[in-house]
Structure formats: C-alpha cells, structure tokens
Amino acid sequence: MSESAHSAPNIAPAHPAHAGHGEHAPQSFFHKYLWSTDHKVIAMQYTFTGMALGIVAAFMAYVFRMQLAFPGMHVPGFGVVSPGAYNALVTNHGSIMIFWVAMPVLLAGFGNFLIPLMVGCDDMVFPRINRLSYQLFLLSVVVLVASWFVPGGGFGGAWTAYPPLSAVAKYNLTPGGATLWLIAVALEFVAFLLGGINFITTAMNSRAPGMKAFDVPIVVWTIVMASILFMSSVGPLIAGAVMLAFDQLIGTGFYNPNRGGDPILWQHLFWFFGHPEVYVVLFPALGIVAEIMTVFSRKKLFAYKIVIYTFIATGALSFFVWAHHQFVAGIDPRMANVFTVTTLIISIPIAEMCFVYIATLYGGSITFSTPMLWALAFMVEFLIGGVTGIFLGASGLDIFLHDTYFVIAHFHYTFFPIAIIGTFAGITFWFPKMFGRMMSDKLGKIHFWGTIIPFNFIFIPMFFLGSAGEQRRVYDYRHFPELARPEFQALRIMATVALLVMLAFQLVFFYNFIMSMRRGPKAPKNPWKSNTLEWTADSPPPHGNWAEMPTCYRAPYEYSVPGRAEDFWPQNEKT
Amino acid sequence: MNVRTIATTRSSMGIPTGRLAVWWVLVSEIVIFGGVLVSYLMHRLGHPEWAAQASHTHLWAGAFNTLVLLSSSLSAVLAHQAAEAGNGPKAARLLWLTIAGGATFLIVKSFEWTGEIREGFTIQVGGFWSYYYTAAGLHAFHVFAGMCVMAWVASTAARNQDLHRVENVGIYWHFVDIVWIFLFPLLYIAK
Numbered sequence: 139m140s141e142s143a144h145s146a147p148n149i150a151p152a153h154p155a156h157a158g159h160g161e162h163a164p165q166s167f168f169h170k171y172l173w174s175t176d177h178k179v180i181a182m183q184y185t186f187t188g189m190a191l192g193i194v195a196a197f198m199a200y201v202f203r204m205q206l207a208f209p210g211m212h213v214p215g216f217g218v219v220s221p222g223a224y225n226a227l228v229t230n231h232g233s234i235m236i237f238w239v240a241m242p243v244l245l246a247g248f249g250n251f252l253i254p255l256m257v258g259c260d261d262m263v264f265p266r267i268n269r270l271s272y273q274l275f276l277l278s279v280v281v282l283v284a285s286w287f288v289p290g291g292g293f294g295g296a297w298t299a300y301p302p303l304s305a306v307a308k309y310n311l312t313p314g315g316a317t318l319w320l321i322a323v324a325l326e327f328v329a330f331l332l333g334g335i336n337f338i339t340t341a342m343n344s345r346a347p348g349m350k351a352f353d354v355p356i357v358v359w360t361i362v363m364a365s366i367l368f369m370s371s372v373g374p375l376i377a378g379a380v381m382l383a384f385d386q387l388i389g390t391g392f393y394n395p396n397r398g399g400d401p402i403l404w405q406h407l408f409w410f411f412g413h414p415e416v417y418v419v420l421f422p423a424l425g426i427v428a429e430i431m432t433v434f435s436r437k438k439l440f441a442y443k444i445v446i447y448t449f450i451a452t453g454a455l456s457f458f459v460w461a462h463h464q465f466v467a468g469i470d471p472r473m474a475n476v477f478t479v480t481t482l483i484i485s486i487p488i489a490e491m492c493f494v495y496i497a498t499l500y501g502g503s504i505t506f507s508t509p510m511l512w513a514l515a516f517m518v519e520f521l522i523g524g525v526t527g528i529f530l531g532a533s534g535l536d537i538f539l540h541d542t543y544f545v546i547a548h549f550h551y552t553f554f555p556i557a558i559i560g561t562f563a564g565i566t567f568w569f570p571k572m573f574g575r576m577m578s579d580k581l582g583k584i585h586f587w588g589t590i591i592p593f594n595f596i597f598i599p600m601f602f603l604g605s606a607g608e609q610r611r612v613y614d615y616r617h618f619p620e621l622a623r624p625e626f627q628a629l630r631i632m633a634t635v636a637l638l639v640m641l642a643f644q645l646v647f648f649y650n651f652i653m654s655m656r657r658g659p660k661a662p663k664n665p666w667k668s669n670t671l672e673w674t675a676d677s678p679p680p681h682g683n684w685a686e687m688p689t690c691y692r693a694p695y696e697y698s699v700p701g702r703a704e705d706f707w708p709q710n711e712k713t
Numbered sequence: 714m715n716v717r718t719i720a721t722t723r724s725s726m727g728i729p730t731g732r733l734a735v736w737w738v739l740v741s742e743i744v745i746f747g748g749v750l751v752s753y754l755m756h757r758l759g760h761p762e763w764a765a766q767a768s769h770t771h772l773w774a775g776a777f778n779t780l781v782l783l784s785s786s787l788s789a790v791l792a793h794q795a796a797e798a799g800n801g802p803k804a805a806r807l808l809w810l811t812i813a814g815g816a817t818f819l820i821v822k823s824f825e826w827t828g829e830i831r832e833g834f835t836i837q838v839g840g841f842w843s844y845y846y847t848a849a850g851l852h853a854f855h856v857f858a859g860m861c862v863m864a865w866v867a868s869t870a871a872r873n874q875d876l877h878r879v880e881n882v883g884i885y886w887h888f889v890d891i892v893w894i895f896l897f898p899l900l901y902i903a904k
Contacts, residue, residue, distance in 0.1 A: 254720060261718040263730050335737045343730050344720035369741045374748025381752075381847060390836050390843040392752075398760055398840030403752055410748075687719060 175265035176681050181250035182572070183272050185565075187279060188242035195234040196641055198227045207627075207634035209614045222311065224613045225294025226286070232297030233319070236415070237326050238282065240557035242275060244422040245368075246330065248564050249337050249361040251572065255672035255679060256355045258346025258688045258710075262336045271332040278325035281318055288314030296611065298408055301393035301401045305385040317386050324379045327372050334365035346671065346710075349690035352443060353709065355670045356694075359446055360425030364418045367453045371414035378407030402467055409460035416552065417456045421449060423560030424491060427513040430567050431495055433668045434510040435502025436705050438695040440494050448494075452487040459484055465536045474533040481531030488524055492517060503698075507666075508582030512563035515590050516555045523551030526601070541611070544604025547597045554593060562589070562647070569654065570661030574678040577658060581650040588643030595636035599629035667706045670694050674710050735881045739888050742855070746892050749851065753844045753899065764904045766841035769834055774825045775901040778818050779893065782856075785814025786890050789883040792870075796880065801873035808867035808879065811886065815860040822853055845900055852896055855889050 171179060197215075204211060205219040212218050219227070250268070254261055262268045286292040293315040295304040304320075307313035341354065341362045381392040382404065391397020393404050432439045439445065461469060461477040469477075495517055504510070526548040530536050539545060562585075569577045608621050615621045615630075664673040671690065675683050688710040696707035721730060757763055792807035826846075836846040863886070866878045 259718070259720040259723065261720050263718070263720045264734065265718060331741050335734050335741075338737055339730055339734045340720055342726050343728070343733055344723040345725040349725070366740075369737065370744050373741055373744025373746075374751070376745050377748040377752070377851070380851070381749075381843075384836070384843070384847065388836060390847070391840055392843055392847075397837075397843075398756070398763070399843070400756065403756070407748060407752070 173269070175261070175269050177250045177254050177262050177265070177268060178572075178679065180268050180272050181247050184242040184250060184275065185247035187276065188239050188247060191234050191238040191279065192243075195231050195239060196644070198231040198234075199637065200641060202227045202231070203634040203637050205613070206615070207631040209616055219613075221613045222291060222294055225296075225611075226292035226312070226315070228611065229294050229296050229319075230282075230286070230292055233323070234282075235553065235557060236297065236419070237323060238279060240419040240553065241326070241330060243561050244419055244426075244557065244564075245361060245364055246271070246275070246333050248357070248422055248426065248568075249333070249365070251568065252672065253337055253340050253358055253361065254344075255571070255675060255683060256358050256670050257341055257344060257349060258671045258684075258690060259340070259344040260682045260684070260687070263340045263344055264336050267332050268336050271329045271336070274325055274332065275329035278322045278329060281325060282322035285315045285318030285322060288318060290314055293319035298412070299382070299404075300408075301382065301385065301404050304404075305382060305393050305401075307386070313386070317383065320379055320383055320386070324376060324383075327376055327379075330365075330368060331372070334369050337365045338362050338369075346688050346690045349709075352446075353690055353693050355425075356428045356439060356442065356445060357422065357425030360421040360428075360449060363449050363453055364421040367414050367421070367456065368418045371411045371418075371457065374407045375411040378404060402464070405464050405467055406460070409463045410457070412463065413460045414453070414456045417452060419556050420552070421453075423516065423556040423563075424449075426560055426564040426567070427516050428495065428498075429668075429670070430509045430513040430563055431498050432695050432697060433567075433666050434505045434507055434513075435499050436697045437498055437502040438697055440497035442693065442695065445491070445494055448487045448490055452484065455480065455484045455487070459531075462531050462533070462536070465533045466540045471533075478531060478533045482528060485524060485528055485531075492521060492524075508577070508579055508586060509563050509567035511583065511586050512559050512566060515586070516559045516563060519551060519559060519590075519593070520555040523548060523553075523555065526551060538607075539604060541609055542604035543600040543608045543610055546610055547600035547604060550597050550600075554597075558589070558593075562586075565651075567666070568672075569651075570665045571672055571675070571677050571679070573655045573658075574661050574676075575654055575656075575658030576661050576665065577654040578650050581646055585643055585646040585650065588646060589640055592636040592640035592643070596633045596640065599633045603629055664708075667704070669696060669706050669708050671709055674708060729877060731877055731881050732884070735884050739885070742888060742892075746848075746851070746895075749844070749848050750895060750899065753848060756840060756844070757899075757903070760840060763839075763841040766834075766839060767845075767900065768904055769829070769832070770845070770901045771825050771828070772901050774821055775897050778821050779897050781814050781817050781821070782890055782893050785811045785818075786883075786887055788814070789886045793880045793883045796870060796876040799873070799876070801870045801876055804876065804879045805867040805871035808863050808870065808882075812860045812863050812867070815856050815863075818856060819853060822849070848896055849900060852889070852892055855892070859886050859889050 171183075174180065201213050201216045201219060202224055204213040204216075205224055210218065250262070290312040293299075293304075293310070293312050295310050295312075295316065299316075299320070303309050304316055307316070310316055341358055345354065381390070384390040385392055385394065385399075391399040393399045393401045395401065428439055428445070458480045459477060461473065462481045465474050465477075526544070530539055530545060530548055565572075566577055566582055569575075603626060606621075606626065608615070608626065612618065612621070615626070661677040663675070663677055665677075666673070671688050672679075674688055689712075690709045691712050692707065692709055694709055698705045699707055724730065726733065788807045788810040792804040792811065795801075795804040795807060834842050836842055859882070863882050866875075866882045869875050870879055
C-alpha cells in the first residue's frame with residue numbers, strides 16, 4: 139500500500155524547514171495532551187471541554203424543566219428547586235450553551251481542527267498563542283464553576299445580565315456569583331479574541347501554494363468571518379463588562395440613574411455584541427452543513443462566490459439590528475421602525491442561503507448518511523427558527539410576544555440547530571479524520587431520530603404557550619391563575635417528557651462516540667470521497683499533518699465533473 | 714521548545730504574518746475603546762452639567778502628556794528606520810527612549826490622579842469621573858502593556874534578532890497615541 143509509506147517514521151526528514159517538529163521521542167501525557175501547541179490537540183481540548191459543559195447545561199435544563207412541569211417536586215439528582223436556584227439554573231444554562239458550548243465546539247473546536255488541515259499547512263501561525271487561548275478558556279470554565287459555589291450561589295440575573303439587577307447586590311442577592319460570572323465571561327472573550335486572531339491570520343497567510351482566496355472551502359470562510367464578526371462586536375461589551383464590574387465592586391455609576399448613569403446603556407452594549415453573536419455561531423454551522431451537503435449530493439456547491447458575498451452582507455447587516463431586543467425598553471417608536479426594517483432585511487440573505495443549499499441538493503445523487511441527515515435537519519429546523527424570527531422582528535407584535543415562551547421557542551429553533559445539530563453533523567462527518575476510525579451509521583441514525591423528534595415536541599408546545607401569554611422567567615405558574623390552567627400544564631409536561639426522552643437518546647451518541655473511537659473499523663484517508671485537503675492527510679493526521687505539504691490546484695467542490703473516471707477531483711491532484 | 718511552524722513562514726497575502734496579526738489586534742482594540750468613547754459621548758451630550766466636573770481636570774498636565782506621548786512615537790518611528798537598516802542596537806536604544814516617554818506619561822498621570830483624588834474627585838462621585846478614570850485608566854493600562862512588550866522587543870533587537878518586531882510594536886504604540894488624541898480633548902478640553 140502506498141499510503142502506509144507515509145506513516146510516522148517518514149515525517150522528520152520531510153520537514154527540513156523546521157527540524158525538531160515531528161521527530162520527538164514519545165512525549166509525556168502532560169506535554170502531549172495538556173501543554174501541546176498542536177492545533178488538533180487544542181481542537182480536541184476545546185471540543186471535549188465544550189461537550190462536558192454541554193452535559194452540565196443539559197442537566198440544568200432537566201432540573202428546571204422538571205420544576206416547571208411538576209412544581210415543587212423533589213427533582214431526582216438535585217432536590218427541591220428554590221426560586222433562587224431556578225434563576226441561577228436558567229441563567230447558567232443560557233450562558234453555558236452560548237459561551238461554553240456553541241463557541242468552543244463550533245468555532246474553536248472545528249476552527250482549530252479544520253483551518254490548518256483545509257488550507258494545507260502544518261499548524262496555526264501562532265501555536266503558543268493558540269495554547270494560551272485554550273488555557274484562558276479553561277480558566278474561564280474554572281471561574282464559572284466556582285461562581286456556583288460561593289455564598290449566595292450562582293448568578294441568577296439571566297444570561298443577558300441587565301442592570302440594575304446584575305449591578306446591585308441588594309437586588310440580585312448573589313454578590314459573589316454575579317462578579318465571578320462576569321469575570322468568567324470576560325475571560326472567555328479574551329480567549330476567543332486570541333483564537334480568532336490565529337484563525338484569521340492562518341487562513342489569510344498560510345494557505346497551501348496555489349490556493350487562492352476562492353479555493354478556500356466554505357467552512358474556513360465562515361469560521362474566519364465569524365471570528366472577524368466576533369472581534370468587531372465584542373469590544374464594546376468587554377468595555378461594558380469592565381464598567382459593570384466597577385459598578386458591582388467599587389460603586390461607580392455607569393448603569394445607575396441616581397449617579398447619572400443609564401441601565402439601558404448596558405442593553406445597547408450587550409446586544410450590539412449579542413446579535414452579531416448569533417451569526418458568530420451560525421456561520422460555522424452553516425459552513426459545516428455546506429461541506430456535508432456537497433459531499434453527499436456529489437454536486438458542486440451552488441453559487442460558491444455568491445454564498446461568500448452573502449455571508450459578508452449578513453455579517454455587515456448584523457451590526458444594525460441589535461435594538462430589536464429592546465422594543466419594550468422605552469425605545470423611540472421611530473427608531474423601533476428602523477430596527478424592524480433592518481431585522482426583516484437580514485432575513486433575506488439567510489433565506490437566500492436556504493435556497494442555495496436546496497439548489498445544491500437539487501439533481502444530486504444524495505446519500506442519506508448520518509452527517510447528511512443532520513445537515514438536512516439543520517435546514518428544516520433552522521427554517522422554523524428563522525420564520526418565527528420575522529414575527530419577533532416586527533416591533534408591534536414583539537411588544538406582545540416579548541419575554542414569552544414564544545421567544546424561548548424561537549431562539550431554541552435557531553440555537554439548537556446551530557449548537558447541537560451543527561455539532562453532531564460536524565462530528566459525525568469529521569470523526570474518521572479526528573480519530574482514525576468510523577462511527578456506527580446505524581447507531582448514528584438511531585441517535586439522530588431520537589434527538590430530532592423529541593426536540594420538536596419540546597419546543598412546539600412553547601410556541602402555543604407563548605402565544606397564550608406565558609411569560610418566561612417564572613418559577614412556579616401556580617401563582618398565576620390564568621397561566622396555571624390544566625391545558626397549559628399539559629403542554630409543559632409534554633415538553634419536559636420530550637426533553638427526558640431526548641436526553642436519554644444522547645446516551646446512544648456517547649456510546650457510539652466512545653466505542654467507535656476505541657473499536658470502530660479503521661478509517662481510510664478519504665472515506666467520503668471528498669475533495670478538500672484535510673482528506674489527503676492520514677486519519678488521524680500526525681503532528682505536522684503531512685509528510686509532504688500539499689499543493690492546491692483547483693476549487694474545492696469539483697464533484698461529478700464530466701469526463702472524469704471518478705466523481706470527485708481532490709484539490710491537490712494536478713490532473 | 715521550538716514551535717515555529719511552516720504555517721508561520723508562509724505569506725499568501727504578501728504581508729508578514731506578525732504585522733497582519735498586529736492589525737487584527739488593533740481592530741479588536743478599536744472597538745473596545747470605541748465602546749467606551751461612544752458611551753461617554755452619548756452620556757456627555759445628555760448631561761450638560763458634566764462640563765462643570767470636567768473643568769476640574771488639569772488641562773496643562775494633560776497637554777504636557779500629549780506632547781510626551783506624541784514625541785515618543787517619533788523615536789518609535791526612528792527605531793523602525795534603524796531596524797530596517799539592520800542596526801539592531803540603535804533600534805533598541807530608540808525603543809528604550811520611547812519606553813522612557815511612556816514612563817514619563819504614567820508618572821505625570823499618577824501625580825495628576827493623586828491630586829484629583831485628594832480634592833475628592835474619586836471614581837464614585839459621579840458619571841463624569843466614572844468615565845474619566847475608566848477611559849484614561851484603560852488607556853494607561855495599554856501604555857504600560859506596550860512598554861512591557863517594547864522592553865522585550867528592545868532586548869531581542871539589541872542582539873539583532875527578530876528585527877521585524879520593532880515595526881510591529883511601533884504600530885501598536887501609534888495606536889495607543891491615537892487613542893489618547895481622542896481622550897485628551899474629550900476628557901480635558903470639552904467644557
């Protein structure tokens with residue numbers, strides 16, 4: 139076999155430019171897995187940390203859903219949920235899923251793993267900054283977890299942390315938790331700024347010889363654009379977080395009207411970041427879905443360049459929609475009209491993306507493999523999230539629906555496809571490259587249906603509850619006679635039961651994940667017959683990725699080219 | 714441990730990787746300071762009474778610091794010129810001169826702040842002073858960080874190593890200057 143000729147012992151002589159990179163004696167566990175500068179190890183650190191926190195956040199969801207369905211019950215594994223604990227659980231569930239699951243897995247995990255492999259280089263341009271990025275991220279996790287165990291308990295002022303509730307200990311009753319939560323979020327931002335600079339510079343400057351900007355696979359584009367979006371939106375919130383910390387700790391008056399401050403200022407700073415943040419996590423997921431769809435429909439990605447321009451337009455527009463989160467915060471109705479219009483405009487490029495993906499599928503020879511099922515489910519479920527977003531973007535309707543379960547259902551129909559479906563799509567697709575073994579397709583499909591069906595049963599009831607006026611952030615609806623009606627309670631119980639079913643099916647995933655990693659059939663270099671460069675490296679790629687660095691000769695999506703024996707045409711093949 | 718990668722040695726854009734990264738750092742810094750300054754401006758416009766507070770700042774101390782900081786950028790430029798010519802030791806000496814400028818700036822500022830705090834204008838007394846100390850403090854922190862990085866670059870440049878870093882730290886230093894050019898009129902002059 140010619141492939142085996144490229145196994146580990148050959149790596150060192152092929153790296154004359156930097157001897158000492160590939161020929162290390164076996165490294166200690168510490169240096170290999172905890173202190174590594176290898177982008178693939180850092181990607182796994184981010185992914186596994188994110189998944190671990192995902193389990194924590196899922197447990198939190200289980201606890202507060204049990205409280206909502208069966209108020210006052212003794213929740214198995216937790217106990218009776220107090221109102222303060224309920225607030226801390228929903229706050230931390232939201233914070234974790236966005237900052238400590240979606241971002242580390244989609245952006246940092248896939249970004250670190252895919253960017254160097256897909257652009258054909260051996261590592262990130264700043265490997266030590268990359269390592270520092272993960273270490274800061276891990277520190278942020280430690281601080282977050284610590285915030286749950288200080289006197290007063292974890293922060294309960296919602297993941298949006300609006301002052302004065304978040305700023306004044308007398309109101310939130312969690313002085314330690316509030317400050318530690320804020321520090322954890324700020325540290326996480328710094329970690330992703332460092333990682334983002336690496337992603338952007340690597341993709342801009344370290345592409346394989348011959349790889350032009352429009353030869354870069356779409357998922358690299360989306361991760362880089364997400365990093366740029368993050369970098370140019372998070373600054374005001376970093377400043378805002380410093381100001382909020384000063385308000386909490388030394389009694390400044392940035393958000394305190396009694397001292398000339400303004401609580402609405404925080405809402406502006408938060409949502410100026412918070413809305414682009416949706417696209418920061420959406421973009422990598424859309425990129426992953428695009429890669430999977432072209433491979434499993436054996437077709438060129440429809441309108442590759444238009445897709446990139448659409449992403450740029452979406453990113454730019456996302457800076458002008460933030461106040462649609464503040465329609466009930468005393469905003470001038472004329473301004474509300476402006477933000478309604480911009481919000482409705484941003485649905486146009488996203489709708490266009492859906493059509494582009496449908497056009498990619500159209501006429502292709504589709505294989506319904508597990509990753510493809512996830513990719514298709516992403517489209518369908520995200521569509522529901524997108525369409526309900528148009529309701530909320532209209533300021534008049536939003537005044538009624540604001541802070542109801544309609545909003546909860548809406549953003550879970552966007553974030554669940556992004557953070558969960560996108561992640562499972564990516565993991566099932568790149569698992570052979572990551573771990574060198576194949577996952578079980580059968581277990582994958584059981585897990586897929588066991589996740590997708592209950593997911594809809596969790597959140598569709600919430601659209602009805604929200605339309606009926608059910609407010610969010612309520613600990614026990616028995617205190618509100620008009621919301622405590624039995625038919626509403628039945629919907630709440632349905633959502634909770636569906637959640638339990640969905641969580642149970644995640645065991646299938648973890649079983650498949652761990653068993654395939656250990657005993658799955660050995661993966662070839664290119665199991666899906668894909669074109670992009672990562673599939674030309676060994677599975678899993680060694681430190682340094684290739685014995686001989688690849689050269690790029692063409693665009694990434696040349697599938698089913700007429701006149702070729704094979705229906706794919708890898709980027710590194712000259713003819 | 715040598716971690717220089719093939720990735721680091723490539724330059725698909727034709728721009729050196731280090732310089733490219735510094736520009737992206739500046740993008741993130743611009744929005745951080747932008748957030749503080751826009752918040753301050755909006756509140757300043759909404760609170761005409763803050764002008765009375767602003768009149769207690771020490772205009773001449775601020776003006777002297779502006780002069781010092783802008784002059785220190787000159788030696789950073791000269792250091793870049795020396796590094797381009799391959800004269801590492803000269804670049805290092807000029808960088809130390811820039812660091813001295815930064816140090817002067819911070820010393821003057823610490824006397825200024827001590828005086829203001831003694832007069833009772835602490836960060837807690839009101840909106841203007843909250844922004845004054847936060848914005849200028851964030852900037853001073855950047856001056857200090859720049860001085861530390863510059864000291865490290867100077868020590869390697871003195872041995873004629875990694876001379877491209879002289880330009881990169883210079884770009885950062887000019888940014889710190891430009892931020893001050895916004896802060897000085899907004900915090901000291903605007904009445």
